[in-house]
Amino acid sequence: MIVTITPNPSLDRTYQLDALELGGVNRATSDRVDPGGKGVNVSRALTAAGVRTTAVLPLGGFSGLLLSDLLLRQGIEVATVPVRGETRINVSVVSPEGLTKVNAAGPELSEAESAALLAVVRRDFTGPDVQWLACCGSLPRGLAPEWYAELVGQVHSGGARIALDTSGPALLAALAARPDVVKPNRDELAEAVGRRLATVGDVFDAAGELRKRGAGQVLASLGGDGMLLVAEEGAWFGTAPVAEVRSDVGAGDASLAGFLAAGGSGPEALASALAHGAAAVQLPGSAMPTPADLDPAAVTVTADLPLDRVLTD
């Protein structure tokens, strides 16, 4: 089983516009709501792939109820911790100008709520049937940057492997707890090493730094430029071009799910991550791909790294 934890989940509302008028009243041509938060998305994609998963998350208020209802209807297994604050609503506006996303801060968790979330994982999800724990997304107010580090330490002693997809101080603090894989995107990796990453070679060097600081493998997602996996056994670069991008929200989460579903290491797992990411960007909102959406033939993976390749700005 693959367990995900999302300390700051969301309802993701997407509005489609014919044109975006900044400062004006815009009328949507359509809208949709998806269950959201990075770990929630990973569990949605794993469920679609037929992999057993449980999503651990705090829930509060009416939006929390709606989120739990959506997850129930999609057949996602959840373990929830009730919190006093209201689960956040994140908004995407999709228009010919591009995609604009607004992420709310979310509720502030009390010390007791923070401890309850850790306790649920420790009590119910450290057994031998848990192969991976994926720790995903931003930390809500009230959780110290070291919160993921504490969780990683706690779960590692139970034997499960850890995948971590977060950014900023929470990512840096968790590296010392030696997560088995981290999945930064290009901006998150650049922030972690404190410099701009212009080429695949720059990403390779930055991934090496994260590994020196404690990460087992680094799965760097590079948007339309593909993905680089750097591990003890070697490094691989891959691409999966698509004809049309509809929404890239959650593409990184679909990729991480694909990576873990395919074993969580090596070139086959990278290829699965690329197939899932490419499929996700061709779907609306943060819809997660099903096996029928995947096109493995479009994926190329090589150990011959194109280190001089300049990344798209």
Ligand SMILES: Nc1ncnc2c1ncn2[C@@H]1O[C@H](COP(=O)(O)OP(=O)(O)OP(=O)(O)O)[C@@H](O)[C@H]1O
């Ligand atoms: N424009 C694109 N064309 C083709 N594939 C894409 C595109 N954008 C994203 N992908 C695929 O999805 C993967 C993840 O995308 P990205 O690097 O944007 O992740 P992310 O920033 O973590 O996303 P999110 O936080 O929304 O889940 C990429 O590595 C790639 O495989």
Ligand SMILES: O=P(O)(O)OC[C@@]1(O)O[C@H](CO)[C@@H](O)[C@@H]1O
């Ligand atoms: O604010 P965070 O936790 O960094 O990101 C939250 C979020 O943008 O991530 C998912 C896409 O990856 C969305 O479902 C959700 O709205």
